[in-house]
Amino acid sequence: MVATVIALPEKNTDIEQMHTRFKAQRDAFNNAVFPDYQVRRERLLKLKSALLRQQDAIIEAINLDFAGRSADETLLADIMPSIQAINYALKNLKGWMKPKSRRVHALFMPARNHLMYQPLGVIGIIVPWNYPINLAIGPLTGALAAGNRAMLKMSEYTPRTSGLLQKIIAETFTPDLVTVVTGEADIAAEFSGLPFDHLLFTGSTNVGRHVMRAAAENLTPVTLELGGKSPAIVSADVPLEDAATRLAFGKSFNAGQTCIAPDYVLCPEERIAPFVEAFSAAFAKMYPSIKDNSDYTSIINDRQYRRLQDYLTDAQAKGATLIQLNPANEVFDRGTRKLPLTLVLNATDKMKLMQEEIFGPILPIVATQGLDQALSYVNERPRPLALYFFGYNKAQQKKVLQQSHSGGVSLNDTLVHFAQDDMPFGGVGDSGMGHYHGHEGFLTFSNVKGVHVKQRLYTGSVIFPPHGTVLHQIIYKIFNR
Structure with missing residues (x-):
């Protein structure tokens, strides 16, 4: 090198x-x-x-x-x-x-x-x-x-x-x-x-x-x-450790600064508390510390850092519960742009982080009452660049694929559909x-470029004027049916 x-x-x-x-x-x-x-x-x-x-x-x-x-x-x-x-x-x-x-x-x-x-x-x-x-x-x-x-x-x-x-x-x-x-x-x-x-x-x-x-x-x-707000849907029966671990990877990679990062999670209401616990454990295993951990990426610049901090301040002021994942309980001073991943509970549409693409290590978790409600939530909003579904039931997978629109989908994974060379990548609607x-x-x-080739033998004259000949009538009778 x-x-x-x-x-x-x-x-x-x-x-x-x-x-x-x-x-x-x-x-x-x-x-x-x-x-x-x-x-x-x-x-x-x-x-x-x-x-x-x-x-x-x-x-x-x-x-x-x-x-x-x-x-x-x-x-x-x-x-x-x-x-x-x-x-x-x-x-x-x-x-x-x-x-x-x-x-x-x-x-x-x-x-x-x-x-x-x-x-x-x-x-x-x-x-x-x-x-x-x-x-x-x-x-x-x-x-x-x-x-x-x-x-x-x-x-x-x-x-x-x-x-x-x-x-x-x-x-x-x-x-x-x-x-x-x-x-x-x-x-x-x-x-x-x-x-x-x-x-x-x-x-x-x-x-x-x-x-x-x-x-x-x-x-x-x-x-x-x-890009846009790419949703992740957690089913009612998927093992939470599976979903949480893969989502933790997708959201923390590049500190969430990815156009297809999971932007928010739609989770059955009764599973939110255990999901948070599983996600926190998975994140701590990947990143036991943050501030001086070379595996954990910084926010690109001060402008983006302030934007993300503003999202958190706005959400908290409007009733959200913030859960900062900081396994080593480190203190972050102004000398770093490392931003711990933060889970946001009780997120509503009035909050800035639910109105704009987050593009950082912030993950709102929205309570749902089942798959149908989760799909309705997604379909009522601009079409995202990616959609993630966590669940091993093939009928549910088919339902998600058929009844939602997004640029691409990963079932039981995040991000990696982008890396499939034999598949197209792109958006739909607001996502591109x-x-x-x-x-x-x-x-x-x-x-x-479509190319039509004729050589010396030529039969195209059968449709030339003058029209109305017997040959024309035969052609219409054969092909206009």
């Missing part, structure tokens, strides 16, 4: 420079509109090699940006999924690129139909701060596999990671193939307005609306991965639109 000095970028990308890079990519694409399999494969291999060489530097950069990010969480959630996504694309790319035959209707024979997968051109990727490598490399992998060029706008909240990835990409690819843009909100807004051939944004629902509005000016198609990952990522960044 190569050691890299982690420093802040010398300067952010300016607007003129960003437009210049976009034009260079557009011109380069127009000069090579269909890179072949070997070219695409070589690009993916170079990306993989660069990431593997810089693993230690990536871990350190993210740790510095968070002021305390678990190295194992970076390996598990940023580096490993990125490498696996590239490996999956390399394994399947040749098959993805092959034209696919489609049936020709008898009326149009003799002929052939097929689908051709054509690169779109220049892809824009707006990357959030919570998993800055994974959520940059995953879309980039799909874009490169499909034969495109790409520009990535990194988050201003992770300046060291953004600067490092900018350096890695600059050393790996020419800027007319892949380039990384850094800067504040003004750069992000201008980036959204570039006439990309496709734009993928990962972030909040509110910002997603602005991105889509800007893209609409250019009729740029968008993929939006937006479009999919990527694996084959779906290749398709998202391709123009799936």
Whole structure:
């Protein structure tokens, strides 16, 4: 592995420079509109090699940006999924690129139909701060596999990671193939307005609306991965230790700063007390201490830390009971942004934490009177990016899958459906639109072009004017039934 000095970028990308890079990519694409399999494969291999060489530097950069990010969480959630996504694309790319035959209707024979997968051109990727490598490399992998060029706008909240990835990409690819843009909100807004051939944004629902509005000016198609309040439903008969342990992992990973983290739990009222006990025990086993525990990640910055503290203050003032999980009873001063996981009982819709995506280590528990009420609660609210159900009854599992809407589902687990390379990932409604990952990522960044082929033998003239002939009448009688 190569050691890299982690420093802040010398300067952010300016607007003129960003437009210049976009034009260079557009011109380069127009000069090579269909890179072949070997070219695409070589690009993916170079990306993989660069990431593997810089693993230690990536871990350190993210740790510095968070002021305390678990190295194992970076390996598990940023580096490993990125490498696996590239490996999956390399394994399947040749098959993805092959034209696919489609049936020709008898009326149009003799002929052939097929689908051709054509690169779109220049892809824009707006990357959030919570998993800055994974959520940059995953879309980039799909874009490169499909034969495109790409520009990535990194988050201003992770300046060291953004600067490092900018350096890695600059050393790996020419800027007319892949380039990384850094800067504040003004750069992000201008980036959204570039006439990309496709734009993928990962972030909040509110910002997603602005991105889509800007893209609409250019009729740029968008993929939006937006998050939302992902519910977890605990059944009446699932072993509570199973549900609590898996939920504790999903909520504490990256200190809850995950777009598909369980946002709240719907639990049968009579099971809440034992659930809290089981959850607390599971959390204490994973994190016997918090403040100086390198396994437990900090909140990304002071702004987000204050937001989360405000949620807790607001909930308590409105009648909630807060249960702070602090196994070592540590005292937290202003010198740390470590925030103990807090369970919130008696949460109501009047509280801020039940109105907005929490995106941190706070978990409201809402009492229900059975599965039907839990499903009604979910369905009365905006559709989430993920839904989790804990229960081994297959009839109940089927009911949850059929009678709820969400971008994705994990049954008796959390988070890991995101890491399945052979499944699409995306949202629905307020949680987003479009999919990527694996084959779906290749398709998202391709123009799936239908091609109808006729050769010298031609029978199409049977439908030419003048109309009303006997032959026309026979055709209508045969096919209009």
